[in-house]
Amino acid sequence: MAWNRGGGGSVADGLERRLGEPVGDVSLSFARLVGGGGALNIPSQLNGVAADWVVLNGGANDLSGSGCGCRVCDSVLDRLISESGTRGAIPELVAELRRRGSRVVWLDYYTAPRYAGTICVAPYRILEERLDRMAAADPGVIVLDLDSVFRSDDLSLFARDRVHPSQRGSGRIADLVAPVLIR
Structure with a gap:
């Protein structure tokens, strides 16, 4: 989410332009849901x-x-979100945001x-499910499924x-997210 912030081209920057109102952004590159110290821990970013x-x-x-080398990611996936989608770091974070009264868009x-085309795609498909x-x-x-607006063969959509x-x-x-926020 933080990528391109330096050039005014982050997702939050794009949302701000599309919505015509301020959009906060606490994201940092290289952050994690489980672990990651201080501000590099996504739940900490949202405190x-x-x-x-x-x-x-x-x-x-x-x-x-x-x-896991994209091979045996089951334990990491389970720590992030259980097969049922009810337990793990992601559902805990989302539940906390919902308790605060926020609606959540997860990308x-x-x-x-x-x-x-590599075996690394499979863990992300499981995460999506x-x-x-x-x-x-x-x-x-x-x-929201970003594959709906990204094609891996369109290199213009990706950084170097x-x-x-x-x-x-x-x-x-930002184009995908903005209509959801103005409903």
Whole structure:
């Protein structure tokens, strides 16, 4: 979510332009849901945040930094979100935000060119299925699939690392999210 902030092209920057009102942004690159020290822990980033809507994602850094090598990620996935979508760091964070009165938009990951066609795609598909189960149980939670606006073969949507979004990619994310926030 924080990628492209330096150039005024982050997702939050795009949402602010599309909505015509201020959008807060507490995201930091390389943060994790489980672990990550201080501000690099996503739940810590959201301490004290109470807003009508909270837009977030997470889990990729947990999976990629876990050493599972995209092969045996079951324990990491389970720590993030259980198969039922009811337990783990993600449902706990979402439940806390909901207790504060926020509605939540969770952005599921797109397939990055760096990982397209590899076994690394499978853990993210499992994460998506679990997120969908979580959202189905709460009308105040919406999961948006970024693969609906990203194609891994369109390199213009990606930064040079072929993982994070380019400014154009961040704009596509903002385009997907903005209509949900003005309902």
